[in-house]
Structures are given as C-alpha cells and as structure tokens.
Amino acid sequence: MKKKFKLTKKVFSFPYILFLILFVIVPLVLILVNAFLDSDKNLTLNNFKTFFSSPASSIVLGNSLLVGVITTVLCLVIGYPVAYILSKMSSGKILVLLYVLPMFINFLIRTLATKAIFIALNVELGMGTVLFGMVYNYLPFMIMPLHTTISGIDKSYIEAAQDLGADKVTVFLKTTLPLSVSGILSGVTMVFIPTISTFAISQLLSNGKIFLFGDSIQLSFEQNLYGVGSIMSLVMLAFVLVSNFVMNKFNRNNDAVRRSLW
C-alpha cells in the first residue's frame, strides 16, 4: 500500500532540494565529466595538459587574483571606517540602507551606467575603471557584514576599556577591531570570491581589454572548448573552496581568541 501523502514541514523543502539537484549538483557533475572529454567525446587527460602548460591561463589567473586582492583591500579600507562611523550614529540603520540600496538595481544596468559616465567624462577605459567598477559593485557586500558585527559589539567592553584608562585609539585597537574580525572575514569572503570569477564588469568597463579568469572561461565555452573551460571552472571552484576554508579556519581561531578575552 502506498503511504498517504501528508503535508509536513519537510515537504516545503522539496522544491528547493529539486532545484539544488537540477541546477547545482547536475551541472557540477557535467563540468567534472566534461573536463575529461575531448571534442569527440573520448576520454582524455589532454585538457589538463593544455590548461596547466599554457602560460596564458596562469597569466589570466594571476591577473584575476591580483584584481580580486586589490578590490578586496580597497573595499575593506573604504568600508570599515564607513561601517564603524555608521554604527556609532543613531540614524546609522537608515544610512546603511542608503549604501545598500544600489544593490537592488541590477548590476549590469549599474555597470552600463558607470561606463556611460566614464565616457561622458572622457575617462579612458582600462584597469582604473575596472577597479572602480569592482569596488563600487562589491562595497555593499563589505559594509553590510561589518556594520552588523560592529553594531552588535557589547558596549560594556568599550566602557570597560575606557574605565581602565585606554585612550580612543587603544580602545579601538584592543576591543572594537578584534571583536569585529568575524565581520571583516565574512566581508572579505563576500567580496573576494565573486571578484575573482566576475566577467561582465571587466569586459564592459575596459571594452574587453582587461581579460580576467571569468572572461577566459566564457571564451572557452563560446569556442566549443568545453574540456578546458570545465577545468578552468574547476580551478575556480577550488579557489572558492580554499578561500572559504581559510576564512572559516580564521574565524574559528578568532572565536577562540574572543573566548580567551575573558
């Protein structure tokens, strides 16, 4: 006998599980399979050889990582003071909304608009404009977690530090900064990982002159080089996983530090 269908809480997760299988797991398996196939669908390891022996791929990957690091650092340098000041202000929550508001507009439209502004101002498109576009697009991803963490810090730590005679800078360095490390880490993850795989921003804001890893993957698939494209995607995935792992490790250590603060 068939079991009667019951509407339980579990049932509501089915659509998402189905989605996950169809659009995350199946494509990943396809990429993995494609990495070992040549253009005639024969099993081969040549794709790996092509990718790892070609200087082009390492140059492109190197450039992408550099752009990713610079974008992340710039976002942190700009975002941290903003998040810090906003968390001190009573109207901070509303102001944060203003920073996050652009995120609700599709990033392609924003990037095209940025490009139009640069052209109107006669700015030459190139690395500078790409970095600007990256920072502009990913800054909210840095400010959001930082603001949440900093405003969540228990005020009594700061008061205690002040009571013990620490000046403003020491208070910041000894309490606020260490306590906001988890926010910094999640902000860095949220900025670094998308920037190394982005392709539309670099393509649009440099007229295709700045060629990043994402662009390279796109070109490979477009040119029917599914094998090499799949390997690039796997390398990208590896980078994402490694940086996630490192961040988690840091975060855990940081938790230990925080506990030891007592």
Added chain:
Amino acid sequence: MKSYLKFPALIFAICLVFLPLFSACDKKDNGGEHVELVIYNWEDYIDIGDSEMGRNNILDDFCAYYREVTGDTLTIKYTTFDTNETMMTKVLNNDANVDLICPSEYAIEKLLLAGKLENQKKLYEELKPTLDGYGIDLDGMSSVGKGDGTIEDEIMNVIRVMFGSIEDGHGNTLDMTEYMVPYMWGTLGILYNKDVISQEELDEYGWGVLWNVQNNEELENKILMKDSVRDTYAAALFYMYEYDLLPEKYKDIKNAQDLINVTDDEMVEAAERVLTEQRDHISGYEVDFGKDDMINEIVYADFAWSGDALWAVEESYDEDDEVHDDGCFLGYYCPTGVNPKTEKERFSNIWYDGWVIPTTVKNPLAAMMFIDYMARPQNAVRNSVAIGYTCAADKQLMSENDEALAFLEEQEYDVEEYFSNVGRYPEINFALGVMRDFGGENEKVVNMWQRAKSGAGVDMSLVYVIVAIVGAFLIAALVYIIAQLLKRRPKKLSSAE
C-alpha cells in the same frame, strides 16, 4: 499524487494558448493542410517589415505565396542564433529540429563534413514530381544543378574554388554548391570617421590604421577591434602582409586565400606579436556596440563587417551636412589592391552566409521554396535594404528587375549609386580570400587569442597598486606607533611619580 501533476499541466495549457503568438503567420482556416517550417537564422538578418517605410514582413509574404501555390496553410517558426558556434553546437548535438539554417561559409563546411546537411540537388530530384504538379521550377536556386540561378556568378566562383571539392575523409568528394544557396556576402574592412582619418591616410597606411602606425594623435586609443578570434586573426595576417612582418617562409604568398588559411605555429606566434602590440593603441574589443560607438563618435575607427559598416554609414547621414560630399561623416574602407605609395599588394577577407537544409528537415518542400523565394532579385533587394548587408543575388538581374528597381526608389535610394558603391559591391579577385574552418588548429588559435587579450604578462601596474596600498598601510602604522610611543612616555612618567 495527482495534485503534483496539476501545476505542470496548467503551465502547459498556458504555453499552448500563447504559442500561436510567436508564429509569424496567421492560421486562417481556408481548407488545405496546415504545415510548419522552422527557420534558424542570425538575429536581425531578414526583412521583418517596417510600417514607416511601407514594407511587409517578408515571412508573411512567403506564407501567402506558399498558400497561393500549394493551397496549404504554412506556419513559420522563426528562431535565431548570435554566433556560428552556438548554432553549430546545437546542430552537431542533434538538438536543433529545424528545416533551414543560415550559417557562414566555414560553419557550412564543418556541418557538411559532419554529415549534417542535405544535398539540395538530390532533394530537388526527389521533389520534382510534386513541384511539377504545382507548376514551379525553383530556377532561382544555384544548388539544384541548373547553373547559378539568380545568384551572382562571381560569388559562386569563389565558393567553387574554395569548396568545390571537399574531401570528407571517407573517400567522398563533396561539392558545397550542391548543399547551400548564398544569401548575403561581404568583406572585412575599416569603418572610419572622416573628420579624424583622411582618405589619403587610409590609402597610404591601409590595415596599419588599425595599429595607428601613422601616429594620428586623435586616433590613439580610439580604435575598436572585433572580439572574435577568426576576424581578428585575419586582421593580424593582413597587417603583417602589408607591412612585411610575415615569417620568412610565407613572404612569397601571392593571394589572400593562401594567406588567411595558414595556422601553423610560426604564423600564430607572429600574429600574437602584432596583436599584443596593437593592444596599446586600441580602445578595446567589441562585437555589438562598435556601430553605436562610431555613430556617437566615442571611437574613430572600427574593424567591421561591410554590412554593419554600410548600415552605420547610412545612419550617420545628415541632410544639413555640408562638409562631406555624401552627407555622411562615417565611411567604409576595405584595403585591397595595390598601395599607391609603397606599391605593396593588400588583401582582405570575403565571407558569405548561405541557406542550408539540415538532415533533421521535416518539410523539405517548403524549405526549398523558401530558399528559392529569398533568392529572387526583388526579395533579395528587400532583405538587403532592411539589414544593410549585400545580398548574393546577381547584380545584373537585380538592376533589370522592375520590381526591385521600383522598390529601391521607393526606399529613397539612388539606384545607380546603390549598385556601384564599392563598399557594397567590391571587385572580387585574388585579393579577397575565403577563410576556412580552423579545424584541429582552433584550440591553438583560441589560446593565442587568450594570451593576446590578456597582455604579454601579469599586469605590472596591478602589482604596483598592491605595493602602494600595502606601503601606505605600513607608513600609516609606523606613524601611528611613533605617535603612540611619544604620547605614552610622559604618561608613564607621571604615573610613576
């Protein structure tokens, strides 16, 4: 479990309701059978009508013609692709259930070798009794073994020379002209801004203009190249030929055909060198916004396909313009023939797209009739005017066809100028070469293209940015620590007292 099925069923029902909206022709029930024709064409590559200029959608006109001849009602399902590669992936994987495709020459070669195309000559013989029954003969088609039909014989010659006998690797020799009917053709050249680049400059420097070899200050960083491997590779070869930069063993090549089909290591390496060098002089790579950027004068030179270029030139027309003799501030230049200054021969590329019938065809009769209909001079001119590209129909036949001439005049064209425009109708000779599929060399050329696009090495300016940021941090930290130390000392002393 039944409730699970309801939702998809509902969606399916909705789709069914909306489906007819996407079809080009009305399904009026006037007797006869209902048949369907599925067309797979480039985007913006057919006359879809323009009420302002008094043109109908040519697909609707074909449906009416089909009904008139056969008595059956035809529904056209029209789908599009944006690159040959997208289309080929679909067709080669048998995912495209279509009756007609319009690929470029090299894609036709590839599909032909993969055995995906119907021989139209054989198809015609099979269909002959039916066609005779309807009283039509498909004389316009160049593929059915009745000469060149309504197609320009010079184009047919180009195809015969290059693809007249292709070895398929199984001991068969295939003749591409039996598998396709040319639709549009054109050249590769330079779309330029007349205010920045002079005619003398173009004549003297030819392809070098795209490298800004003349050091025109206004032009520096205002050049766009195509973001497409094949076209940019061809440009690099033409440039190297004109400026004697070819590897030693290719120095005595005498025609364009032989030149642009070289893809050995040495040539690819040389192409990479000139393309990397070009990066410093250009604004970037595009495939779609080049025309607009030229019209808006954001850039001053664009490496372009003739059809796109002629379209942009027409767009740049201004009635009140008194500076330029034709009223357009843009021009198209295809560097071929002898350079008057250096007496060096210059080459360019000739390409064409043609109608082919894939083996997945379900309605061969309608497909063949469609190709024939499109090849008629009056219809070829219509498509040509609508999209800007040069149609492959015979120039002589077109200029003798009253319907075509009346149409051109109605669309405000100077008929004589239209057919004598060298941008639209260049002289076809050895200086224009057809580019074959790269075949097994594709990956090598794509890899070169990736390197050329990413620049020779890791961008050093980025490393400097990182060093600068880290340096700024270190200095700030140092200043801060010193300040702290200076502040702390007196405090410690006072607390000690």
